[in-house]
Amino acid sequence: MRPDRRQLLASLAALPLLLPGTALAAGSLLDRIRQQGTIRVGTTGDYFPYSFRDVKSGGFKGYEIEVANRLAADLGVKLQLVQATWPTLVAGLLAGKYDIVASGVTITPERARAVGFSTPYLRPAFLPIIQKKDAERFRSWDDIDQPGVVIAVQQGTAPEQMARRSFTKAKLLSVADPVIDFTEVLAGRAQAAFTDNLYFMTKIGREYPQLTMVQAGARPGNETENALMTVKGDMVLLDWLDEWVEARLADGFFTGLYHQWFELATQP
Numbered sequence: 001m002r003p004d005r006r007q008l009l010a011s012l013a014a015l016p017l018l019l020p021g022t023a024l025a026a027g028s029l030l031d032r033i034r035q036q037g038t039i040r041v042g043t044t045g046d047y048f049p050y051s052f053r054d055v056k057s058g059g060f061k062g063y064e065i066e067v068a069n070r071l072a073a074d075l076g077v078k079l080q081l082v083q084a085t086w087p088t089l090v091a092g093l094l095a096g097k098y099d100i101v102a103s104g105v106t107i108t109p110e111r112a113r114a115v116g117f118s119t120p121y122l123r124p125a126f127l128p129i130i131q132k133k134d135a136e137r138f139r140s141w142d143d144i145d146q147p148g149v150v151i152a153v154q155q156g157t158a159p160e161q162m163a164r165r166s167f168t169k170a171k172l173l174s175v176a177d178p179v180i181d182f183t184e185v186l187a188g189r190a191q192a193a194f195t196d197n198l199y200f201m202t203k204i205g206r207e208y209p210q211l212t213m214v215q216a217g218a219r220p221g222n223e224t225e226n227a228l229m230t231v232k233g234d235m236v237l238l239d240w241l242d243e244w245v246e247a248r249l250a251d252g253f254f255t256g257l258y259h260q261w262f263e264l265a266t267q268p
Contacts, residue, residue, distance in 0.1 A: 028236035029099055037077050041068040042084035042098035046177065048203045049261045050104030063261040064102040067121075067228075070253060071102075074244060087156030087176065090114050093231065100241075101229040104196075106158030116232040118241035120225035121254050124196035126159050127222065128214045129182050129204065134191065140217030144192050145169045152184035152193045158224065163194045166219045182211060196224070198262055 033039045043051040043060055051062045060081050072079035082098040093101055093115055106124075107117045128151065130138045138144050144151065149170040153160040156176075163172055173190050175181055182204055184190040192214070195204070200213055228241055248254055 029231060029234050030237040030240055033075065033077060033099055038080050039068075039072050039075060039077050039100065040080045040082050040098040041071075042082045042089065042092055042101040043068070043103040044084050044086055044089070045103075046086075047104050047199065050199075051102070063122075063257055064104055066257055066261075068100075068102045070248065071100075071228075071244065085156070085177070086154060089156065089229075093229065099230065104199075104226055105229045106196075106224045107227055108158050108161050110161050111158075111229070114232060116230050116234065116238050118228040118230070118238065119245040119249075120227040121245050121249060122198075122226040122258070123223060124198045124226065125218070125223045126162050126194060127197050127200070127218065129185060129193040129195060129200060129211050130191065130214055131185060132210055132212045135212060138192065138214055141166070141214065141219060142217050144214065149192065150184075150190040152181040152190035154181045154195070159194045159196065162222070162224075166222070167194075182208070185211065202262060 043064060045051050045053045045060050047062075049062050050064045051060060053059070054061045065081070068079055068081065082092075084092050084098065084101065084103065089101060089103070089105070090111060092098060104122075104124075105111075105117075107120060111117075128138070128141065128144050130144070145167045147169050150173050151163060151167055151170050152173045152175055153163045154176075155174045159181075160172075160174060170192075173184060175184060181190075181193040181195060185193050186208065197213060200211075204211060205213075228245070230237060230241065245254075
């Protein structure tokens, strides 16, 4: 049983100061991270503005990269960013290639069977994307979920998992890098794609004004939760991550990141 959250939150105000001297249970991944002085964070680098490659430096940037940097700083360790891919995201974690994943990861039933998640800190919604010229044909999700309609989804992602639950009549086209789901719509090989609204508002919709989102008739559960992903069953690490997220929610860290990476990015 996990400790009572009210007890855990009692010391949140001093969380970053207390962590270096905190006694840890033997065998916890958190203990190994502290002893080695480095936390390895898997990230995909292909999901603006969550995690993407900076053109000039070639390094990682984005909302989740700032989350990872603050996490490492509060732990008092160095940050090592590790290239990951969506199809192998969970497998890489289970194989020990990285300790935590921060890349705009959505909590899903499929993933939760194999890995653990922190308290969520961001709540996007998954929506279909279509060409504006098809807006009269596809006014709702039901209009899209019809035989003969092709919906492109990115392989290994939460939108792909949700699309398989939500669309039972349309054909799903699973694509992998370097192909991107919405480009299949632009090319006419699919009539719709399926991704999150924040990604669309900050990236796709700004660069491709011929595309639009379909919100009418949204299925239950299309509002999702993003969190840090790590190994399952390590209660010491998971409780620490929960405390950390709660503390950063309380002190406005995540509010500031949302304003920087999502609100400002959607302004003209």
